[in-house]
Amino acid sequence: MITIATVAGLGLAAPAGAGAPAHHERVEVVAQGLDDPFGLSYRNGKFYVAESTTGEISGIIPGGRGPVVRVAGFPAPAGVDRTGEGLLVVTGEGEDPGASTLYLSKPGVGPRPLADLAAYELAENPDGQRQFGDDGAPLDALSNPFAVLGGRGHGAAYAYVADAGANAVLAVDRHGTVSTFFVPDVVTTGPCEGVENNDPEHAGCDPVPTGLAWGPDGNLYVSGLAGEAPGEGRVYVLDPGTGELLREITGLDAPTGVAVGDDGEVYVSEVLEGAPPGEPEPGFDPSTVGRIVRVDVDGSRSVAQVPTPLGLRWAQGALHATAWSVAGAFLGQGGLGQVVRVDSSAFTAED
Numbered sequence: 001m002i003t004i005a006t007v008a009g010l011g012l013a014a015p016a017g018a019g020a021p022a023h024h025e026r027v028e029v030v031a032q033g034l035d036d037p038f039g040l041s042y043r044n045g046k047f048y049v050a051e052s053t054t055g056e057i058s059g060i061i062p063g064g065r066g067p068v069v070r071v072a073g074f075p076a077p078a079g080v081d082r083t084g085e086g087l088l089v090v091t092g093e094g095e096d097p098g099a100s101t102l103y104l105s106k107p108g109v110g111p112r113p114l115a116d117l118a119a120y121e122l123a124e125n126p127d128g129q130r131q132f133g134d135d136g137a138p139l140d141a142l143s144n145p146f147a148v149l150g151g152r153g154h155g156a157a158y159a160y161v162a163d164a165g166a167n168a169v170l171a172v173d174r175h176g177t178v179s180t181f182f183v184p185d186v187v188t189t190g191p192c193e194g195v196e197n198n199d200p201e202h203a204g205c206d207p208v209p210t211g212l213a214w215g216p217d218g219n220l221y222v223s224g225l226a227g228e229a230p231g232e233g234r235v236y237v238l239d240p241g242t243g244e245l246l247r248e249i250t251g252l253d254a255p256t257g258v259a260v261g262d263d264g265e266v267y268v269s270e271v272l273e274g275a276p277p278g279e280p281e282p283g284f285d286p287s288t289v290g291r292i293v294r295v296d297v298d299g300s301r302s303v304a305q306v307p308t309p310l311g312l313r314w315a316q317g318a319l320h321a322t323a324w325s326v327a328g329a330f331l332g333q334g335g336l337g338q339v340v341r342v343d344s345s346a347f348t349a350e351d
Helices: 117-124 327-331
Strands: 027-034 037-043 046-051 056-060 068-071 077-082 087-091 101-105 112-116 145-150 159-163 168-172 178-182 209-214 220-224 233-238 245-252 257-260 266-270 291-295 301-305 312-315 318-323 337-342
Touching: 027 046, 027 056, 027 318, 037 145, 037 312, 037 318, 037 337, 046 077, 046 337, 056 077, 068 087, 077 159, 087 145, 101 117, 101 145, 112 117, 117 159, 117 178, 159 209, 159 220, 168 209, 178 233, 209 312, 220 257, 220 266, 233 266, 245 266, 266 312
Parallel strands: 037 077, 077 145, 145 209, 209 257, 257 312
Antiparallel strands: 027 337, 037 046, 046 056, 056 068, 077 087, 087 101, 101 112, 145 159, 159 168, 168 178, 209 220, 220 233, 233 245, 257 266, 266 291, 291 301, 312 318, 318 337
């Protein structure tokens, strides 16, 4: 389950001038005035953003007047992908009707539920972990969809969903039938070794899939939070037809999104990097929390500071990200969310 408790614990308002990221000449604001922007998509010259706190999917034309609400009324939308048929949207875990659901919204037609992901988790339990305690209460998040990606090419699913609560990547066909596509292993290395989990058979950190992206190699890239354990986050590279694990990128800090550039470089958002472990010192600047890691094809790494980035998308030959993605929920200020373009010059060698 994704927790942003560390950010919540900051208890701070954003500083004056928030919304202008560091290195402004290298991190360009494409759109602003968004409310907790999570997922980010792009198609035909337009970006689409899932605004978690308002339940809206907004469209953005770079250089235009600003975000325009395209579809509204979702309970906590987390992921969005604009496909040739319309908008795919997943909603996160919650008590409201329509939570933990994959929706399809076609032009001129309101959104319709395509798949009940919570029902699939209850019926199939992909990660095999114990779901309920002796008192009947859930031991952890059951289904908490965080990203969605439309299929591409022969043999691919109609849609893939990264379900952070289910610890699985799910495949959904165009009729709404759900199947388990990939279940990452529980992480048992480093600080995750021997960590108590829902049952003794699954000791360690849950993998927690969070982000999805297509690579230029045609493979599917999945980011995994790994229980927020430092250095244990990873990116799984999968065959999109079979779900076979081809390779892993390790050594990341709680990644929440992934994108792949034209040359194969992998970008990962670390929304909580730099957050203080406890009560922050007076004057702490929350704009310093969060970064994006770039992993080049030779394995070298560099980082760019972007305030609490979450959704990533490679578009128009550059990396784009949501920023100030949790400002409304945890800093108490609405409308601070942004979509930013992160120039390659924003990245510096990792210390």
